[in-house]
Amino acid sequence: MNAVRQPAKPDSRVRVFFGQLRTPKTIGLYLFLLGLSAAMLLPLLFVLSTALKSNTNILEIPPRFFPSETRWDNFITAWNKVNFGGLLWNSIALTAINVVGSVSSSMLIGYGLARIRFPGRKIWFYIFIGSMMLPSIVGLIPLFKLFLALGWYGTWYPLIIPAFLGNPFFIFLIRQYYLSIPRSIDEAAMIDGANHWQIFSRIMIPLTAPAWISCAIFAFQGTWNDYMNALIYLPLNPERWPLSLGLASLSGLGGIGTATTPWNLFMAANLLYMIPSLLVFFGAQQYFMQGVGALGARTQK
Amino acid sequence: MSLATLKPRSKQRTKDAISGYLFILPGMIGFAIFVLYPFLSSIYYSMTEWNGATEPKFIGLENFRFIFTQDPVFVASIKATAIWVILSVPSGVLAAVGLANQFLSLLGLPSSLWLGDVNLVFPALILISLWSAGGAMVIFLAGLQAVPTELYEAAKLDGASDTHLFWHITIPMISPVILLQTITGSIAAMQSINQPWLVTGGGPDLSTNFLMWKIFTSAFRDNQFGYAVALVWVLMLIILVVTALTFKLSSAWMYAEEGTE
Numbered sequence: 001m002n003a004v005r006q007p008a009k010p011d012s013r014v015r016v017f018f019g020q021l022r023t024p025k026t027i028g029l030y031l032f033l034l035g036l037s038a039a040m041l042l043p044l045l046f047v048l049s050t051a052l053k054s055n056t057n058i059l060e061i062p063p064r065f066f067p068s069e070t071r072w073d074n075f076i077t078a079w080n081k082v083n084f085g086g087l088l089w090n091s092i093a094l095t096a097i098n099v100v101g102s103v104s105s106s107m108l109i110g111y112g113l114a115r116i117r118f119p120g121r122k123i124w125f126y127i128f129i130g131s132m133m134l135p136s137i138v139g140l141i142p143l144f145k146l147f148l149a150l151g152w153y154g155t156w157y158p159l160i161i162p163a164f165l166g167n168p169f170f171i172f173l174i175r176q177y178y179l180s181i182p183r184s185i186d187e188a189a190m191i192d193g194a195n196h197w198q199i200f201s202r203i204m205i206p207l208t209a210p211a212w213i214s215c216a217i218f219a220f221q222g223t224w225n226d227y228m229n230a231l232i233y234l235p236l237n238p239e240r241w242p243l244s245l246g247l248a249s250l251s252g253l254g255g256i257g258t259a260t261t262p263w264n265l266f267m268a269a270n271l272l273y274m275i276p277s278l279l280v281f282f283g284a285q286q287y288f289m290q291g292v293g294a295l296g297a298r299t300q301k
Numbered sequence: 302m303s304l305a306t307l308k309p310r311s312k313q314r315t316k317d318a319i320s321g322y323l324f325i326l327p328g329m330i331g332f333a334i335f336v337l338y339p340f341l342s343s344i345y346y347s348m349t350e351w352n353g354a355t356e357p358k359f360i361g362l363e364n365f366r367f368i369f370t371q372d373p374v375f376v377a378s379i380k381a382t383a384i385w386v387i388l389s390v391p392s393g394v395l396a397a398v399g400l401a402n403q404f405l406s407l408l409g410l411p412s413s414l415w416l417g418d419v420n421l422v423f424p425a426l427i428l429i430s431l432w433s434a435g436g437a438m439v440i441f442l443a444g445l446q447a448v449p450t451e452l453y454e455a456a457k458l459d460g461a462s463d464t465h466l467f468w469h470i471t472i473p474m475i476s477p478v479i480l481l482q483t484i485t486g487s488i489a490a491m492q493s494i495n496q497p498w499l500v501t502g503g504g505p506d507l508s509t510n511f512l513m514w515k516i517f518t519s520a521f522r523d524n525q526f527g528y529a530v531a532l533v534w535v536l537m538l539i540i541l542v543v544t545a546l547t548f549k550l551s552s553a554w555m556y557a558e559e560g561t562e
Contacts, residue, residue: 105327105328105331106328108324108325108327109324109325109327109328111324112320112321112322112323112324112325113324113325116317116320116321116324117314117317117321118317118318118320118321118322119318121321121325124325124328124329127332128328128332131332131335131336134336134340134537137492137513137516137533137536138339138340138343138533138534138537139335139336139339139340139343140339140520140533141339141343141346141520141526141529141530141533142338142339142342142343142346142530143334143335143339144353145353145526146334146338162331162334162335164327165327165328165330165331165334165335166327166328166331171328195320196317196320196324197320200324232521
């Protein structure tokens with residue numbers, strides 16, 4: 001794969017941009033894309049608009065985009081009503097454990113598959129990739145029975161232990177990234193007497209940073225947004241809920257859309273819930289693109 | 302490999318085999334617990350009557366007979382799922398290709414040149430990518446980056462327009478990615494559950510009673526776990542057939558690099 005390319009200097013890009021803007025075709029294209037973006041943003045703005053409305057104004061017809069009275073206190077009410085502070089802590093802890101678990105286990109497996117020659121490594125690579133293709137729902141009910149038998153129902157174990165056993169997609173992504181790192185590095189280290197663990201922990205962890213940071217972002221999003229697993233294993237333990245369940249409980253657990261749902265509070269809580277995801281993505285976006293770019297690397301024989 | 306000269310070859314091999322399996326051990330355990338065990342045991346559970354609390358009772362193929370001949374909701378579920386897949390997958394793929402192209406130019410990376418260089422919609426695009434087409438877009442980004450720029454340069458020298466470049470180079474070159482995305486998109490769409498779950502509850506009139514939602518309600522609301530597992534198997538077979546058909550139909554228009562596996 002090509003090395004990560006440097007962005008063009010801002011000033012030259014601005015010049016190119018204004019240069020191109022002159023043609024009617026480009027202007028049309030921009031208008032089209034802006035329209036598309038607006039359409040995509042509209043639901044988000046609608047969420048914001050609803051979050052600022054008073055209880056009586058949420059269902060008025062015709063709906064008003066700018067609320068007649070702006071209720072910033074909805075955010076505080078929503079915060080208290082879903083026990084946001086307490087559940088936020090749960091979500092953070094669950095997410096942190098999952099990110100560490102799935103990224104570290106997948107890094108180990110990725111190194112093993114990419115850098116150690118052993119009989120069966122190709123077969124195991126295909127087994128891991130193949131298991132991505134299987135619908136995860138097949139496992140849902142047998143695993144439920146298994147975790148029930150282990151006494152893990154109502155605990156965090158079903159939500160965190162699986163993370164430590166590798167994630168096929170992460171394994172694939174990290175393994176692909178290794179293909180872009182010259183083998184001469186490993187060989188040099190081996191000649192100096194390093195073993196695989198030393199090569200992995202001292203050399204490869206820093207070198208594969210873009211790949212595992214991407215995985216960390218994916219893991220963050222997956223866990224932060226996870227609703228299904230929490231709903232299956234924790235419905236009766238509100239003190240252990242992540243935020244996703246707390247938000248759903250605002251509208252009656254699982255059965256959304258009753259007439260009494262306080263939509264304004266629901267939307268306000270949703271916006272608060274979204275903020276960490278946005279921050280993480282904006283913050284780590286550069287690493288993210290680099291790591292995922294590695295997927296395009298040609299498969300090595 | 303130069304290592305062979307340093308240590309006796311067989312000793313190094315044994316060492317490598319041991320460390321290799323130690324490194325992938327977590328994955329092997331994960332595979333056994335989360336893929337192999339559920340897969341095999343679910344074959345048995347699909348042939349049982351089981352409420353989730355007491356032990357499953359073996360009833361042969363009775364669950365499948367009921368699904369195909371008696372279940373009043375099954376056909377509606379299939380219909381709802383099919384319509385959802387047909388509507389959502391193509392639009393998702395189309396949106397993602399366009400966005401990925403934009404994103405590349407925004408980052409100063411070579412895009413496929415059909416939309417020029419864009420700066421102003423950057424923040425909006427990030428929000429959009431988080432919105433829905435994001436995951437697919439990221440995969441397309443990877444695909445677009447793998448398209449050799451020489452192809453564009455050569456075609457440009459020959460006087461090809463941006464539209465030509467897009468249709469005759471970009472699309473053929475990323476056709477494997479489009480295929481991948483169509484397949485994973487279809488698989489995901491066939492397993493959609495969030496829409497009925499969060500918004501519609503399967504209504505109105507079962508029109509959004511996706512198969513996955515039916516499975517979920519059968520198991521965790523009606524406590525018919527054996528029946529739900531049987532439905533899972535029906536869904537899985539449908540997914541397998543659809544995936545195989547997509548592969549088959551795609552071989553006609555797919556670009557395949559010579560010599561790749």
